Amino acid sequence: MWRPLFLAWNSIRYYRGRSLLLMLCLAITFSLPLVSRLLIVSFEHQLRSRAEQTPLVVGARGSRFDLVLNALYLQEPGIPTIKYAEYDRLSRLDYATYYPVHRQLTVQGAPLVGTAQGYFSFRGLEVENGKLIGRLGDCVVGAELANELKLQPGDHLTVDVNNVFSIAGIPPLRLNVVGILQPSQSADDGAVFVTLQTAWVATGIGHGHEGAADVDHNVKGNDPAETQKALGASAILPYTEITEENINDFHFHGEMLDFPITAIIVDPRDERGDTLLQGQYVAEEAPYQIVKSIDVVNELMDVVFQFRFFLDLAALLMGVTTFCLLLLIGWLTLQIRDAEIKTMVRMGSSRSMIFQIHTAEIGILIAGAALITGALMLLVYLLGSTWLVTWLL
């Protein structure tokens, strides 16, 4: 067996450019269905585990997908908000534990999430370096984002301007990084967390400025534009950073109960609590909706599985095309190497030896392609499903 292998190996080395190209063609053909399957399995695993961890979500009526994506995966920042009053109302009910989420803005492109302290223990998030949020203007950063932006406690992050065309727009708030979270292999790794109050300041509902006591704060509601008008009328520039010195000058306009949040994560105490809570939102006139995360994710996965069918079909077509091309290449190669084969036969080689040499060559090419495929799969696996989920969503 060493004879055909020796000759095959030398041939592959000599025609290395062609051999590498063939290996890559084969590797791509092998990889496409495998990688897509791995991606979908990772995607599904990530989505499901997060959904199983987050039984119910309350939010504005509208797209259930958008609500779940906002509350669980910190995507879809533009969804309609609900009033903080709903969170306040639910908190008085002993059916569950509730975590408010306000996810509207971004920090250097990453989601800015306003929430309560309890969110961190609910998600099992621990601080690796520094401390958790407590004070207005503080933030903690997910592990992946901190690594990407090389952040440490003591650094600062500025909230992205959401409307560059607004001259009287809300000045971007500068946040103090007080902690870096441990990696959690979830969407939390790529987010910036602040208190709800800080999130509201960032959206312009609250602000701080010199002589706050002298300004007319008789602004009703939670419209940031109204706040800006009030500031503009008094010709005062608001602070862009919350410090020990100016923290007492920060204040909110309007009733806190009217302030917006994008969702409420609900963790029922038991099945009864779950049922009773869902019953509260059954009525068609109910302004808000409650969704079971896992049901929404299952629906989402059905769509993904349909998509997978097309991916598999595309991979199959590509496989057939590649196979035909490889047959053509093989045939052309045999034509080119006809003289070499004839020489071998004339010297005393059997047809079976020639067959073994070519089989060994194909075997080495397939083995090489399998190695490339394996490396690619490992790379996809190591890249992390978190990145995939974030990218795919």
Added chain:
Amino acid sequence: MLNINNLQFRYPESGFQLSLPTWSVPGGEQAALIGPSGSGKTTLLSLLAGIREPLSGDIELAGQRVDMLSDHERRNFRISQCGLIFQSFELIPYLNVVQNIQLPYYLNPVLERTPDVEIRAYQLAEQLGLSGYLQSRVTSLSVGEQQRLAVCRALITKPRVILADEPTASLDQQNARRVIDLLFEYSQNEEAMLIMSTHDPALFSRFEHRLDFSSLISATV
């Protein structure tokens, strides 16, 4: 010893026919096949090597009735008993010089590749002035070097018969002389039969036995 009796061969596609009533060459001697191109010299060498089968007639070479052997036996006979030198060298481009010399040992398990084979390959390369190119690719060799390499490959198995098809056709005079000298030297030292086709009249006188194909053409075509 070579004995040919009533040999008949015909190419079905072209209709070319070769007939050779009788021809003998004693073992260990040198014979030349002379004649114009297309007269059947290469065909006769192929028949002797068992690459082609005759329509009829007997071929006895190196103690074997080549015409009676099966495909498998002819292959084994060819690779173990015959050293073949082709007109266009027919070297394997993806093997280096020393690997090309040992090619017969990679092609048929009837030849066992012992450590002595490699030593012999180095010795032959040295003898033919190729020791400086052992690891080189054959494509980097000159025409003369490639032909000398083809001679090394033919001699590596210590054949009892050397069948050379115009081995000097593409060589200059100096290289041609070197190759012929080596083939004669091997034939005489090892008592191996040398059968060589050639166009070169200057070489005819060196051969004790000659078969002139120009006299066969009119009778056979």
